[in-house]
Amino acid sequence: MRNDLDLEYFKGKLEKRLDVLQSGRQGQQRDGAPVELDQTRVGRLSRMDAMQQQAMAQATARRAEAELQRIHVALGRLRTGDYGYCIKCEEEIAEGRLQVDPSTLICIDCARAAENG
Template identity: 50%
Template sequence: MEEPSDAELAARYRPDLEAEQVALSDQTAQSAEARQVVELDQQAVGRLSRMDALQGQAMQKGLEARRAARHRAISAALERIDAAEFGFCEDCGDFIGHGRLGVDPCVTRCVACAG
């Protein structure tokens, strides 16, 4: 398999990575209110409604943790693009392959080394 140049890899994957990063930031901003502290005012909210609100808050916090992890992975991939290290296995140094990068451009290992 012929290895693409660093410029080809950057042109192919940078726009999608940057777009996903923006989308993640937008989702974080939109869900900020759902992650706020749930008020425990007995008069305003019944016990079951409060439990639902706490469950919703916990789910949003979990989603935010996954978004933050993905954001870090995207930032690392963009740093690898800038350092001309993107698309190559961190273990063996071989080209990861467009098929695998197309599924997740943040991967750092080829199929053989990831297995």
């Protein structure tokens, strides 16, 4: 367990972000609904615009779902005392990196290695 981190602070940030993401789910589900294809009611360009908005809403929902999963894992790691350690190399994750994204699970070196992969 890391003693150099204010774990309650990070727990609060994670829980607050979790609440925001969960409350935003309802709007995302509505935006991702199937597009009406009735040509008598909606013009072709309007349908194309609606389909583009639907695709963007679905992509946003996928990103939000991935973030939700990271937050749940981070909260679990807080409970077990593993929070703040990289899941790949087990080294400490810099506090500044956790400040930017408290749900991050890997250190900057492992992130760079995965990016250059």
